[in-house]
Amino acid sequence: MTELQIVWVGVCTTLVFFMQAGFAFLEAGAARAKNSVNVLMKNYMDMCLGGIIFWGLGYGLMFGSNVTGWIGSNQFFPQQFSAAEAIKMAYQIMFAATAATIVSGAVAERMHFGAYLVFSGLVTGIVYPVYGSWTWNANGWLAKMGFVDFAGSTVVHSVGGWCALAAIMVLGPRLGRYSRQGEVRDIPGHSLPFVGLGGFILWLGWFGFNGGSINSFAEHNLGVVLLNTHLGGCAGGLGALAFMAARKEPVLMSATVNGSVAGLVSITAGAAYLSPLAAILVGFVGGILYVFGVRLLDKQRLDDVVGAVSAHGFGGVWGTLAVALFPQGPFSFSALWVQVLGVVVAFLWAFPVAFGLFKVLDKVLGVKASSLHEQRGLDYTEHYEVAYPEFQKRLDADA
């Protein structure tokens, strides 16, 4: 790595770090005021806990010497670094935190804080890096088969999405979310501006997420990566908007922002390879998929507060397949097949493992807050702090 690359990855490290704030505000805004401290704390602690766990354990599993192709086996708790190793460690720590934090929004408003922290640590330390060792470790078995995922549509986002799916299946929906007749009751978040802030910050961070994933300035065109990332996000927002407008439904800001996130997820696997036109198409479909996916899950009574499974899980699948569907050279069925394989393997690894871990956690610690606590709000019951003491006191008095 040249000094210039180290500086660039350093910049991108800070940008990906800031995505944690993006998730925190996107999710806190989508939660009710009474649960917003809980959401913020989960994101903050994902970062604190995840940073140390991935440094000590996850990095070695993912990038350590990988003889079998199935798992890294050294570089745990590393103390000495070359310049290139150190910056890679810092950058990858931020990626791992991103994968883990995808779960926090899905399970918002009803999960115990302590159990969440344990689950988040397991995702960062085991679920994410093991799949990563198959795909982003040079000796990984999927990598060797030619699986391509530039910056992690599958490796980071789908894996996080499937962990979130497992979690909400075990956890069950929030009180009052679904009626006995199967109707979905809308539970609006407490601050749309925070949803918007989260969207802007995530988008900002994504330039580092995709931009920092280039191998070298000669191998990849950095400007194209940034341009495609942006166009994918733009098209994702437009796709969600157009889908709602075409169905004569209200054009919701929350769905538009999440549509752009889905667009960004979708463009992540191919940001360095696609043409701008393909990037727009990929992002646009990603945005539509988001709105569609949220409804599909709601039909199954799967309550995902921010639509994380849809944006990251489904968007990630689509983006990963799109790399083979819009190839730089001639279309190849075998390339598409490897992409399909990678996508399916991600699900087959992350979903059952996360499901099992979550079940065990439920037995050992209990994952779901009591109905009484859920009604009162987790901020009070788990943290003894409320988000807006002056304003909430008044609401409570009125209630």
Added chain:
Amino acid sequence: MTELQIVWVGVCTTLVFFMQAGFAFLEAGAARAKNSVNVLMKNYMDMCLGGIIFWGLGYGLMFGSNVTGWIGSNQFFPQQFSAAEAIKMAYQIMFAATAATIVSGAVAERMHFGAYLVFSGLVTGIVYPVYGSWTWNANGWLAKMGFVDFAGSTVVHSVGGWCALAAIMVLGPRLGRYSRQGEVRDIPGHSLPFVGLGGFILWLGWFGFNGGSINSFAEHNLGVVLLNTHLGGCAGGLGALAFMAARKEPVLMSATVNGSVAGLVSITAGAAYLSPLAAILVGFVGGILYVFGVRLLDKQRLDDVVGAVSAHGFGGVWGTLAVALFPQGPFSFSALWVQVLGVVVAFLWAFPVAFGLFKVLDKVLGVKASSLHEQRGLDYTEHYEVAYPEFQKRLDADA
């Protein structure tokens, strides 16, 4: 372009991108809660829509082959890029979105969302790039005359400001803003902290806006550009504050933040050329001009919710003239004359064209929300979402 320049412009691309969030929060905070989702959506969609339009259309008009000096004529919907071309495209997309989004704050709280999107697209796709082709295209007729606008006091900010002026003239003021006797009634925004957040983010982004506009590290002194940018912003805030204090008026935070924005606008044209002392003077006067300009417009019953015309339009004029007023070499009347010409031409192009387009939009789509909708708030009537459901429900119940 060297790899280092590409990296630096890449960094600046992300910073200028984030200015969109700055505008969004500066404006949303200055609007009432009932219109804040609408404001955020406008800024978000400026970015989504503008990104694709400028990539497909605006960039070619602005930077394409310009034989006549009056318009670019190729590079539309580009698919292939060299490293330098790609990063320039990404960077310039962010600039175009900035120009368009200046309008959103001025027209807040009373304009239809759909009509706004069309207008924003026309600014990004036509009004902004055409003037840009005269000044920032190497073959532009104003460029060839020696017009100097380093990072766009006129090219971006004044053009955006004049579009905003045209829009608010056609649109008319908010209900209750001016009494029959010509008194100005204060309509406070709903969140001063958001105004502050917007100011901080805009300032942050401005380092990329000005810093990324250097031609090379040899030709311009990057440190001086960043330093002048900062000092201009500092002095703008102080200028607004000092002006209010000198008149024994309340020293408003909203005006101080916008004063610093006006200072940043003012220093944009000459950030690479001025001495630090001149940068302070230019910013200081810019900040005073802002407060003064807002009052001037209010006397004309021109209702600009955030003072965008004043900050960007007037500030841009002053900053562009300042390049010739504080020259690096001896003062030259002909240089000043070219600056005056560029400033006047910007107005003569942007204002009537925007005015005409807005009038046509009014005929075809209708631009102004009904009084009933304005009273109810655009968030509910245009988006079916409110910003703070829990808190606003209570306010409504009390009202």
Added chain:
Amino acid sequence: MTELQIVWVGVCTTLVFFMQAGFAFLEAGAARAKNSVNVLMKNYMDMCLGGIIFWGLGYGLMFGSNVTGWIGSNQFFPQQFSAAEAIKMAYQIMFAATAATIVSGAVAERMHFGAYLVFSGLVTGIVYPVYGSWTWNANGWLAKMGFVDFAGSTVVHSVGGWCALAAIMVLGPRLGRYSRQGEVRDIPGHSLPFVGLGGFILWLGWFGFNGGSINSFAEHNLGVVLLNTHLGGCAGGLGALAFMAARKEPVLMSATVNGSVAGLVSITAGAAYLSPLAAILVGFVGGILYVFGVRLLDKQRLDDVVGAVSAHGFGGVWGTLAVALFPQGPFSFSALWVQVLGVVVAFLWAFPVAFGLFKVLDKVLGVKASSLHEQRGLDYTEHYEVAYPEFQKRLDADA
């Protein structure tokens, strides 16, 4: 300086700039709504005023020719810069603003705005740069003795912390903070999400604060600096959390965020020298120290609204000593002694000088708002603007 270094310091300049927004929101969130505009304005003006004062006066005192080792004596109001000088000036301006703004949170909710601005200017222009000239000027007497403070645990943070301590001692506590029996009454801030936002932004900026302090890419390992910074922040949050949990107390988000800030302060002096394991230990202890220090001050009836003295003052001391306690080579008592000396000298300089200046300000201008104004809230009494007009009107009507 190479062009690459200039670009990197340019990036870091923007990151450290943004820390001002981090402080603003951390502090505004920790204040009641009725004082939040005042807090934001203080931070905004620290930046505006401090930028110009440090350019004109402070920089020369700190980095000018230093014959005696006790004070810089030239480079005041500089107009001409080499590329390296200009970027250093821009970067150092942001550092100075950071030192000054540490005070603003401690004195929140009860201090006159005008007097604050004068004090802030004196910290930026005199208190901070004089100590800086002893340590970061190549000829400074402490520098020559071998005092090591990589990015300013003592030079920036402790000095700011001791100024804050002096200020709150003169100022006295907020109304109702301490009962006659010595009980501490909790005065919760108005927005926990803003506290979280501030924490995220500060952490982001810290990568520039520590990262930009490397001398060259050959001398320091940038990746290690960023990694240690992150691990220190992670461990600080965990330390505060673990300390509260171990005492069976509520695990407060406000304390956790401030614990991570204390961890970041602690790792600042040694970010380039420590091993990752040492960084974690240093941050962890810093986080514990924060919670502990806040209680210690409260026992003395010293009312520090955000715990700035604890996070920056105590955290800075610990971090500076840690450089010698976890040495790269063999442990040396003389190295530890020099670190102790630097820490003690920082206190002996900053505390009495700040105390004296504050006392003089109190005589001349008066520093404390009247009880009536304190009850009404400084936003109304000092700025004639409130943070959330629509929501606060309702609270007032109810009160």
